[in-house]
Amino acid sequence: MSGRPILATQAMRAAEQAAIDGGTPIETLMERAGAALAEAIIRYAGPQPTLLLCGPGNNGGDGYVAARHLAGRGVPVRVAAIAEPTTDAAKAARAAYEGAVEPLGDSMAPAKVMVDCLFGTGLKRPLDGDVHAQLVRLGEAAGLRIACDLPSGVDSDSGALFGPVPNFDMTVAFGALKPAHRLMPAMPACGRVVLADIGIDTGTDWVEIGPPQLPGLDPAGHKYTRGLVHCLAGKMPGAIALAAMAAARSGAGYVRISTSRPIDGLPAAIAQIDTADMSDERIGCILVGSGMGDIPQVLTLALTSKAPKVIDADGIGALGEPERLKGQNAIITPHAGEFETLFGTLPGNKVEQALEASRRSGAVVIYKGPDTLVASPDGRAGFAPPAPAWLASAGTGDVLAGIAAAMVARGLPAFEAACASVWLHGRAGELAGPHMVADDLAAAIPSALDLL
Numbered sequence: 001m002s003g004r005p006i007l008a009t010q011a012m013r014a015a016e017q018a019a020i021d022g023g024t025p026i027e028t029l030m031e032r033a034g035a036a037l038a039e040a041i042i043r044y045a046g047p048q049p050t051l052l053l054c055g056p057g058n059n060g061g062d063g064y065v066a067a068r069h070l071a072g073r074g075v076p077v078r079v080a081a082i083a084e085p086t087t088d089a090a091k092a093a094r095a096a097y098e099g100a101v102e103p104l105g106d107s108m109a110p111a112k113v114m115v116d117c118l119f120g121t122g123l124k125r126p127l128d129g130d131v132h133a134q135l136v137r138l139g140e141a142a143g144l145r146i147a148c149d150l151p152s153g154v155d156s157d158s159g160a161l162f163g164p165v166p167n168f169d170m171t172v173a174f175g176a177l178k179p180a181h182r183l184m185p186a187m188p189a190c191g192r193v194v195l196a197d198i199g200i201d202t203g204t205d206w207v208e209i210g211p212p213q214l215p216g217l218d219p220a221g222h223k224y225t226r227g228l229v230h231c232l233a234g235k236m237p238g239a240i241a242l243a244a245m246a247a248a249r250s251g252a253g254y255v256r257i258s259t260s261r262p263i264d265g266l267p268a269a270i271a272q273i274d275t276a277d278m279s280d281e282r283i284g285c286i287l288v289g290s291g292m293g294d295i296p297q298v299l300t301l302a303l304t305s306k307a308p309k310v311i312d313a314d315g316i317g318a319l320g321e322p323e324r325l326k327g328q329n330a331i332i333t334p335h336a337g338e339f340e341t342l343f344g345t346l347p348g349n350k351v352e353q354a355l356e357a358s359r360r361s362g363a364v365v366i367y368k369g370p371d372t373l374v375a376s377p378d379g380r381a382g383f384a385p386p387a388p389a390w391l392a393s394a395g396t397g398d399v400l401a402g403i404a405a406a407m408v409a410r411g412l413p414a415f416e417a418a419c420a421s422v423w424l425h426g427r428a429g430e431l432a433g434p435h436m437v438a439d440d441l442a443a444a445i446p447s448a449l450d451l452l
């Protein structure tokens, strides 16, 4: 899967340790991090007066390194510290910075650019009241706010906030993104997230979902080899119609709907039939649940098929037991309410919950929300890149389910198909614009595909 790596704190520490064991000392990693931070500040803010706030740990150490680089390049720099450095690497970085270091307090004047190097992945509790007040005051007075690795006040692994955090314009992350960069409520506070390579091997189990690689068209192919999506209608045909439209616009070769009554307004290319042969081996993916309503027999019928499935909305509610999904090669697309209905209240943060749900059910889980996650039973996780808030409207979930079904029918494995659908859905939302309705979103999918 393409995409920027994401590491939780423990995995980040292990990756850092592996680099150290491999002969790269922590001071070198910090030097790379601080130099990258300085570079990002200059590129983003230009040579404006810059105030760096430094904490006691290695996040503060990165700040001292950045201050030295900025000063060396002629940027007017001031540094304020909340405490003396406590780690050897941060002490060395502090010693190598030749400028003055002021104590952080009420008398400190703001600067055009404020850089928060107070705490990163090591933050475990709320900031002291005074420190928080200064961060907010100096942040509000600055024209640009830049965070070193993470905004201080954010829990790196869960995205929870220990207290109110100023909104940053940019966050410069080191080695890998952290879950908080892509989880609510922290995500919007991070602003644009830039990733600096500091020479750490991160692996790719958890990634920010990037543009998908879709299989090319087979010149000898026909509509079935391009992928048949078989949709099962229920009580509210509008929802399955949207999903079917989205599947067709996502490049499925053939989309058909089993429905007991004709659905108005569908493109003629989408076939409507009043039978449902679930043993048809040409089916690339079954799509069930969107608008199904309280007809659980529709779900039961889908589960008799050997074909891969996307199970959405009412279909998730009708499952009852996650174990029913075992061996189904299914993608499920719950929002928070549907997730809880199926799995109960799982412990841990959103990533841990999504992964546990995926392990229990054996299904790929698209856990929807402003911070959509894709989880695979084998432990892989895809974090959605930021998507527009206007996607939160009726029918957009049906469109997502339709895209996912098309990706499966086109031959992608379940996890890759789910990630591809999340990426395309977000980009189609951007292209459709703030006044879109779900129909416009489905119509924008070809433009999103054109971005690839």
Ligand SMILES: NC(=O)C1=CN([C@@H]2O[C@H](COP(=O)(O)OP(=O)(O)OC[C@H]3O[C@@H](n4cnc5c(N)ncnc54)[C@H](O)[C@@H]3O)[C@@H](O)[C@H]2O)[C@H](O)CC1
Residues within 6 Å of the ligand: 012, 013, 015, 016, 029, 030, 033, 055, 056, 057, 058, 059, 060, 061, 062, 087, 118, 119, 120, 121, 122, 123, 124, 125, 126, 127, 128, 148, 149, 150, 174, 175, 198, 200
């Ligand atoms: N991971 C890497 O490869 C590299 C990371 N770098 C940077 O290091 C920080 C993480 O540094 P660390 O020293 O572990 O933690 P922090 O600086 O975030 O915190 C320091 C320390 O402070 C204590 N503490 C926690 N919460 C509070 C609080 N609310 N008030 C006061 N003190 C608190 C706690 O003991 C922490 O350990 C990472 O984000 C990167 O910026 C390296 O520089 C390069 C390699």
Ligand SMILES: [K+]
Residues within 6 Å of the ligand: 059, 116, 117, 118, 119, 120, 147, 148, 149, 150, 151, 152
């Ligand atoms: K920080």
